[in-house]
Amino acid sequence: MQITVCDKNLKKLTALNNDFPQMLSFSADTWHRYREDGVSTFDLTVSKFRGGKLHEDIGLITDDVYLKFNFDGDTHIFAITNIDEDDFSLKITSNSTLLEFTNELANPFESTSAQTIAWYMEKMELLGFAGAEIGLNEISGNKRTLKFDSQETKLARLKSLISQFDAEFEIKTQVNKSGSFKRYVINIYHEADDSHHGIGKVRGDVTLRYGRDVKGVQRTVDKTELFNMGIFTGANSLNMGDYVRSDKDENGEEEFYTRKGNIAVYAPKSARMYPATLRDGDNWTRKDFQTEYTNLNDLAAYAFKTLKAYAYPLVTYTVSIQSNFLANYGDLALGDTVKIYDDNFNGGLILTARISEQIISFSNPNNNSLVFSNYKKLKSQISPTLQTRMKEIVEASIPYTIKVATDNGVGFKNGQGQSVVTPTLTKGNKVISSGWRWVIDGVIKSTSPSYIVKAADINQTMVLTIAAWVDNKEVASEQITFINAVDGVAGAKGDKGDVGPRGPQGERGLQGIQGLQGPKGDQGIAGEKGADGRSQYTHLAYADTISGSGFSQTDQNKAFIGMYQDFTVTDSKNPADYRWSKWKGSDGANGIPGKPGADGRTPYIHFAYSDNADGTGLTVTDNGQRYQGYYSDYTQADSTDKANYKWIDRWAKIEVGGRNLAQKTSKEWSLPYTDFKGIANTCPDLYKILIDGLAVGDTLKSRIVLKYTDVVPASGQTASVWLQGSGDVTVWNAGRYNDSSRKIISGSGEVVFEHEFKITADHLKNKCWYWQFRTDYIASGLLQWKLAKVESGTVFTNWSPALEDVRADIDSKADQVLTQEQLNALNEKAGVIQAELEAKASMDTVSKWFVDFQKFVKEDAAGKSQSEKDLLTLTQRIEVMNSEFGDKVAQWSFLDDYMRAGNKGLVIGKKDGSSSVRVSDNRISFYSAGKEVAYISGGVLRIDNGVFTKTLQIGRFREEQYHINPDMNVIRYVGGN
Structure with missing residues (x-):
């Protein structure tokens, strides 16, 4: 996209274009188009630098220039209204309308007679001052008697006038061949109703569906403006007393009416559905309207239109579309009507909606967006019978599930106790009534709704199978394993053992009485010189966060404590010198008061850790073990006796999910995303x-x-x-x-x-x-x-x-209706039938097939031999013709390749003879080193050797590489017409 920067005469000064490195570039552009206002805005950022240097044309962009570009065959011109400049860029805001439309005012105006819209636009000077003309006018014959009481901008007056004529408008810019401004054309359309569409067109080729194009639909129902009886009055006390009309719904029931002699318009169906009170009698909800209509037909049309709009709750919809939707429908325009489907509403939701706003970004199309309005709910054309059948199919696809409960667990000891097992069969969220079969070792033990498992009947382990039956069919089964642990019998007392070996030396005895002081000895050897006698200091400080913010050396109420050590007595005031850790948690609830301690005794609390619930193998250091033990006494040393501790499971609150809620993820790298423009808010x-x-x-x-x-x-x-x-x-x-x-x-x-x-x-x-x-x-x-x-x-x-991806992968392995077991059974049955048919086939049929096959092989061999001879003959003939009949041959030679045309066909090949292709009137042949290795003739492709890297389909079956395991091939049934 190229954006031209022009002066007031629309003469080009410079241009913006991201595709050419020598030109000014732009980003963060947003073109916002409004259908109702007939105008648009255009905001963008222009980089001052290109190639690391300040661009020489940046000074040409000032507040008195215009921006111009072409889009879908139309020229769009914008007047700059604001420029925000920093060291690197210009942020520009511009509007599509002339300054006169938004700055100049239209004075109050009144017409005493009914006039056309063109008359009003001329008299109120809405055209000539801006070089504007009326182009298309679908309401040129309509007349209104109108009054405008207040002063307002000419754009606001134009919108008000168009609205009172029940119309819509758009402003188009026309330029001369030289590029200079020619005029503005205002196209006027009848507003959208059952007979008119207004701006845009019905896009029957565009359908938005939830989950693919639509992120979500929000539906809001509002009855605050509802009424079902209206009194409508026009100018000079004009009323509906002489007007008769009755509108019926699709079932022939009267839905709206007015009778001769009655000035009111009624909606009886609405009154029955939404009565004004809960008592019998007058249940109409009434509203009165005063208008300036002077024609009874116009007043009646307004009355029925208004009553139809408010006789029922106002239902509004908000649709959010996917960011990639517009990539598939780049030709959508303002006013276009599309259909929207969403199955997440009862009975399904089908809407039509018009595009009321359009947001376009040339530098980043991912930011393109649409705003919809004029939502209209459509009735589904699917018959109730088919809808019921579809629901039945959905119900049938939901699997049955058995949930099992026991009143005493599944473990027993020494043959004591019992446990009552109670199952529940569900299908989705519904509980299903069913019959039950209880099976142990292949024997049906009971068909009751519950079953009692007795420990005395279990020899170490027992597997109980629970089968649910519906309509005499087993629909689900579940297994539970019960355990019976038995203590062994105490053994007899053993014989007295032999005398053991001599034990290790005992501990040293108590020190004897100290002897008398001996005489003074000689001076000892001098020791090594000690280090300087410096004193080490520990420094503490406090803070609100782990990074040291809220630093204080006195406030001990802060949550984090910092510490460091050095040989300086003065505390540092730099938080970076401290090592921070959290030392104070949030205040907890008051604990249980402890018992009074003995006088003068210091209590100690002890902790230990173990991988076993009973404390076996405990340590007094925390090495990440699962269980923690604790006790308190008046002894400072920690006990090594596991019985002294109370053990708790530190992992009891750990929750493990495991189910991946993100859809269509992969362990392989995704495709590269490269659509970057150097701007903010780019979102893959x-x-x-x-x-x-x-x-x-x-x-x-x-x-x-x-x-x-x-x-x-x-x-x-x-x-x-x-x-x-x-x-x-x-x-x-x-x-x-x-x-x-x-x-x-x-x-x-x-x-x-x-x-x-x-x-x-x-x-x-x-x-x-x-x-x-x-x-x-x-x-x-x-x-x-x-x-x-x-x-x-x-x-x-x-x-x-x-889980949904796994299910989809499983479903893709077989037909949606048949299970794998059914497929296997059908395949087996098909094999039997095929064997029987082959056995019954007559010998004549077999002989005929054998003769046809031999004929095919002979013709294939002959054709292959003849093809190789033709290639040699053609080569020889061309050599002869080159020397003797040069005007009868066409030959082209290149560095490594050649192409020759002769009577036996066209040959394209390598000069070294390694490979070539010959095309004749009945055969296409492929040669390698002069030998035919493949051909196409008579509707048959024949290849000596070949490699298919992805898929090969024969008939209705396709063989392909398995996408999860490349070392495995799969054959799928793909169906046929």
């Missing part, structure tokens, strides 16, 4: 994240590996990336996927994003999030990602595919 789409199964208070953990290659930040900026996501209902409001922390990237490398947040009620308003990487100021480079996992829990688990 990642995956759809389901919110299924989450509850308020759950911890959502996300992990993804990002690889960045040759990333170059925009000039003067820092390139960064983080995780974000919009909700399908809340979009970017409260309830969106919480943003992760930002990571700075440059050059090449890998980073791992590990992010978590708590689920709130706002999050659960959505059915899913649309996950993205948000990147800022990446001028060039590429991003790839893998091993994405989003799960509920308190610890990260290894990557695994989403």
Whole structure:
């Protein structure tokens, strides 16, 4: 896209173009078009530098120039209204309308007679002052008696006038061949109704579907403006007393009417559905309207139109579309009407909607967007019988599940006790009534609704199979293993053992009485010189955060303590000198008061750690063991007796999710994303994240590996990336996927994003999030990602595919109706039938097939031999013709290749004779070293040797490389017409 910068005469001064390095470039451009206003705005940022140097044309962009570009065959001109300049760029704001439309005022005006819209526009000077003309006018014959009481801008007056004529408008710019301004053309359309479409057209080729093009649909029902009886009065006390009309619905029931002699218009169907009171009698909800209509037909049309708009609750819809939708429908325009499907509403939701606003970015099409209005709900054309059948099919696809409960667990000791087992059969969220069979070792023990397992019947272990039966068919089964542990019998007392070997030397005895003082000895050997007698000091300080903010050397109420040691008595005031750690948690609830201690005794609390619940193998140092023990006494030394400690499971609150809520993830690197323009808010789409199964208070953990290659930040900026996501209902409001922390990237490398947040009620308003990487100021480079996992829990688990992806992969292995077991059975049955048919086939048929096959082989061999001879003959003939009949041959020679045309066909090949192709009237042959290795003739392709790298299809079966394991091939049934 090229944007021309022009002077007031639309003469070109310079241009902006991102495709040419010598021209000024632009970014962050937003062209916002409004259907209702007939105008648009254009904002963009122009870089002052190109190739590292200040561009010489940047000084030509001032507040008195215009911007011009062509789009879809139309010229668009914008007047600059604001420029914000810094060291690196110009941020420009511009409007599409002339300054007169937005700055000049239209005075109050009144007509005493009905006039056309063209008359009003001329009399109120809405055309000539701006060089504007009326082009298309679909309401040229309509007349109104109108009054405008207040002063307003001419743009506001134009919109008001168009509205009172029940019309829509657009302003087109026309230029001369020289590029200079010619005129503005105002096209006027009848507003959209059952007979007119207004601006744009009905796009029957565009259908938006939830999950593919649509992120979500929000439906709002409002009855605050509802009424079903209206009194409408025009100018000079004109009323509906002499007017008769009755409108019926599609079932022939009267829905709106007015009777002769009655000035009111009624909506009886609405009154029955939404009565004004709960008592019998007058249940009409009435509103009165005063208008300036002087014609009874115009007044009646307005009355019925208004009553139809408010006789029923006002239902509004808000549709959020996927960012990649417009890439497939780039020709959508303002006013176009499209269809929207969403199956997440009862009975399905089918809407039509018009494009009321259009947002276009030339530098970053991913930012393109649409705003819809004029939503209209359509009735489904699917018959009730078919809808019921579709629901039955959906119900049939939901598997049965058995949930089992026991009143005494599954473990016993010494044959004592029993446990009552009670099953429940469910299908989705529904509890299904069923029969039961209880099976042990292949024997049906009972068919009751519950079963008693007795420990006395269990020899070490017992497997109980529970089968659910519906309509005399087994629909699900479950197994439970019960255990009976038995203590061994005490053995007899053994014989007295032999005398053991001599034990080790005992401990040293008590020291004897000290002897008398001996005489003074000689002076000893001098020791080594000691270090300087310096005193070491420990320094403490306090802070609010681990980085030392809120530093204080006296306030011990702060949450973090810092410490360092040196030989200086003065405390440092630099937080960086301290090593910080959290030493004070939030205040807890008051503890249970302890018992009074003995006078003068100091209590001690002791901790120990073990990998075993009973404390076996305890240590007094914490090495990450699962269990922690504690006790208190008045002895300072820690006990090594595990019985003294009370043991607790430190991991009891750890929750492990494991289910990947992100859809269509992979352990392989994604395709590279390279669409960077050096601007903020460039967002590569990642995956759809389901919110299924989450509850308020759950911890959502996300992990993804990002690889960045040759990333170059925009000039003067820092390139960064983080995780974000919009909700399908809340979009970017409260309830969106919480943003992760930002990571700075440059050059090449890998980073791992590990992010978590708590689920709130706002999050659960959505059915899913649309996950993205948000990147800022990446001028060039590429991003790839893998091993994405989003799960509920308190610890990260290894990557695994989403459950829905696994199911889809399984479903793709067989027909959607047939299970694998059914396919195997059908294949076996088909094999038997085939064997029987072959056995019954007559010998004549077999003989005929054998003769045909031998004929094919002979013709194939002959054709191959003849093809090789033709190639040799053609080569020889060309050599002869070159020397003797030069005017009868066409020959082209290149450095390594040649092409010759002769009577036996066209040959293209290598000069060294390594390979060639010959095309004749009945055969295409491929040669290697003069030998035919493949040909196409008579509808048959014959190849001596070949390699298919991806797929090969024969009939209705296709063989291909398995996408999960490249060392395995699979054969799929692909169907046929």
